[in-house]
Amino acid sequence: MITMLATQAIRHGRRELTPVDVETATRAVELFKVLADPTRLRILSMLADGEQCVHRIAETMRMSQPAVSHHLRKLRVSRVVTCRREGRHVYYRLDDEHVHALLRQALEHVRHGWPGGAA
DSSP, rough: OOHHHHHHHHHHOOOOOOOHHHHHHHHHHHHHHOOOOOHHHHHHHHTTSOOOEEHHHHHHHHHHHHHHHHHHHHHHTTSSSSEEETTTTEEEEESSSSHHHHHHHHHHHHHHSSSSGOO
């Protein structure tokens, strides 16, 4: 017998989520903690458009390079972004399509849930 939630998930083309073990839940919570910062979300939104060097991110966000590097380090350690070095410049990009989809879905959800459709 299919539950009401499963029927809705099938109808809307979504895959069902299965209960997760403690380790997976803990790792997911750590990911959400890293994402729970407005500056990091703004950095990620820049990287959603493509690879950027630290200097360009700092300039666009009007922040110091060390401050941006600090946020990028947290994102890199959590495997949200990846980087490559080219001479003296370090270029960052989203780690994979999962990160891009997570960011897109979070922003769409927030924009959808606020009166007037905008956050």
